[in-house]
Amino acid sequence: MTDITPIPDTDPTTGTVIEHAVRTIDVKREYKMGNETVRALKGISVEIGRGEYISIMGPSGSGKSTFFNMIGGLDKPSEGKVYIDEVDIAQLDSYELAWMRCRKIGYIFQTFNLIPVMTALENVQLPMIFAGMTTADAQDKAMEILKRVELGHRWKNKPTEMSGGQQQRVAIARAFANDPTIILADEPTGNLDLNTGKLIIELLSGLNQERGVTIISATHDHKMLAVSDRIIWISDGTVAKISRRDELKIEAGSVEGPGWGEGQARL
Amino acid sequence: MTQTAAQPRRQIELPLSKAVEIAYNSIRLRFTRSLLVTSSIVLALAFLCSILTTQTLLDGMRQWTAAWPQSTQYRELKKQREKLDVDIDATGSVLRFEAGKAKPPAGAAPFDVKTAFGKKWEDIKSDTGALPVTTGDIDRILTAKPELTGKVKSLIDNMRQRRVIRDQLNRPEALRAAMTTRGVPVEPADIAADRLQTRWVIGLALLVAFVGILNAMLMSVTERFREIGTMKCLGALDSFIVKLFLLESLFQGVVGTAAGMLVGILVSFASAWISYGNATFWNLLTGEILLNLGITLVVGMLLSVGGAILPALQAARMEPIAAMRVEA
Numbered sequence: 001m002t003d004i005t006p007i008p009d010t011d012p013t014t015g016t017v018i019e020h021a022v023r024t025i026d027v028k029r030e031y032k033m034g035n036e037t038v039r040a041l042k043g044i045s046v047e048i049g050r051g052e053y054i055s056i057m058g059p060s061g062s063g064k065s066t067f068f069n070m071i072g073g074l075d076k077p078s079e080g081k082v083y084i085d086e087v088d089i090a091q092l093d094s095y096e097l098a099w100m101r102c103r104k105i106g107y108i109f110q111t112f113n114l115i116p117v118m119t120a121l122e123n124v125q126l127p128m129i130f131a132g133m134t135t136a137d138a139q140d141k142a143m144e145i146l147k148r149v150e151l152g153h154r155w156k157n158k159p160t161e162m163s164g165g166q167q168q169r170v171a172i173a174r175a176f177a178n179d180p181t182i183i184l185a186d187e188p189t190g191n192l193d194l195n196t197g198k199l200i201i202e203l204l205s206g207l208n209q210e211r212g213v214t215i216i217s218a219t220h221d222h223k224m225l226a227v228s229d230r231i232i233w234i235s236d237g238t239v240a241k242i243s244r245r246d247e248l249k250i251e252a253g254s255v256e257g258p259g260w261g262e263g264q265a266r267l
Numbered sequence: 268m269t270q271t272a273a274q275p276r277r278q279i280e281l282p283l284s285k286a287v288e289i290a291y292n293s294i295r296l297r298f299t300r301s302l303l304v305t306s307s308i309v310l311a312l313a314f315l316c317s318i319l320t321t322q323t324l325l326d327g328m329r330q331w332t333a334a335w336p337q338s339t340q341y342r343e344l345k346k347q348r349e350k351l352d353v354d355i356d357a358t359g360s361v362l363r364f365e366a367g368k369a370k371p372p373a374g375a376a377p378f379d380v381k382t383a384f385g386k387k388w389e390d391i392k393s394d395t396g397a398l399p400v401t402t403g404d405i406d407r408i409l410t411a412k413p414e415l416t417g418k419v420k421s422l423i424d425n426m427r428q429r430r431v432i433r434d435q436l437n438r439p440e441a442l443r444a445a446m447t448t449r450g451v452p453v454e455p456a457d458i459a460a461d462r463l464q465t466r467w468v469i470g471l472a473l474l475v476a477f478v479g480i481l482n483a484m485l486m487s488v489t490e491r492f493r494e495i496g497t498m499k500c501l502g503a504l505d506s507f508i509v510k511l512f513l514l515e516s517l518f519q520g521v522v523g524t525a526a527g528m529l530v531g532i533l534v535s536f537a538s539a540w541i542s543y544g545n546a547t548f549w550n551l552l553t554g555e556i557l558l559n560l561g562i563t564l565v566v567g568m569l570l571s572v573g574g575a576i577l578p579a580l581q582a583a584r585m586e587p588i589a590a591m592r593v594e595a
Binding site: 065069074075085087092093094095096097098099100101102103104105107109110111113115116117118126127129130131132174178186 | 275276277278279281285292293295296297493494496497498499500501502503504505507586587588590591
């Protein structure tokens, strides 16, 4: 594909080499709920390299969502540091955060979240428009990406005219619109049937290989684990375990979360 | 490991045209929802416009009645009536004189009014009012002296015309009477009191419309929290979200106000015409009517944009995490 700009490993302004897509140092997050303080994250430190495919697993209430939002620049830590592309997100003002969300991070949601009044093409174009691209350029590029997710022929369909799998593929195309460094996928297969989910996972891992983009996905889907380089298990606001894919294969036959006994999956 | 922080750049402000484009599409495709907002604007503004216009039409008619005795048309008509009075008096005295001595010859054909004047005496008299001599006398005179038929005919024509002129001269009284029967004040003190009352009613109607718009826009924000969150995830600035909502509301405002103006104008003209007929147009204060339309337009814009400011700010403050929430 011609439109792919390789993700720079060096910062264009400082020329320093960037190794980590995401780095967290002892991240804590506390919420006030009435008079009680809920400690959702109790100090998490992880390093996610460029081009890695990461799955975050954890039961609901484990702090998984909070952590996921944190590394997506959607939430700020109460304590500790979160670096996205070596930028401390706590230091960013709203303009810089918006720039970051627009250029550096691509979001994929469980509920697809396409803009209902826009066509597939317009949806993919939207982040490019936000990035200041001209409509003509954005159109060409959006079309290219739509073709990559094999939906070139559905470009003028509205989300309601497409199946869940197709909508999610448009959402993936949209996430890739501005050649982000990081793709954040929140349960991307959660609303899809088994086979469609499998296709989406294949698409994501294909794009991960081909573009060297970092994919971080919060998931319950064990199919996802098979393609992940590493799996971060979150439990009770801390990292319970980080496993590598090859370690998983050794466990042959079942994936066990540390302690919460989540379902079995053939890998 | 590299620790040097890379420099993030700042997100750019999009040109207004982009926001316009997106807002326009959104409003077009959310037609039913926007119809709800628009209808409240249409109703309120139609009400405002019709009240203002009706008032202007009434003002025009009141001014006309006051100015009538000074008008040249009034003086013309008066002169014409005096001339007719002279003619009618002259013919009247001739007929009275003839009536005293007219003796139709025996065997003469009786005078047939229907062939001579085309109408029966009752019908003629309803056009002319009381004639100087009785119809029986005229019958007698014309049987005796058929050569006077022309004179009688011109008398009837003159009297008929005098009646028309009298009605024309009395138009202000008739108009005032029509207004009074419809409860429209004609005295300056009453007019002022009526104005004050009308202002209250207009104010209440606009308040209701404002609350309606506010409510509909808040609903629209709540319905679209996920969409707003998504847009923010894609890099939309708060100011862009605000622009989007204000523009959407402005479009609805323009459409609603235009429709409201049209309805208001039509209703006020139609009702004035039904009540006062052509008097509506005798003294049309075009300038003031245009001013009313301008006021309506400005109020419509203010109402729709003003009602959207709070919801738009609420939408802009929404955290992008909202997009992640799964519950529908």
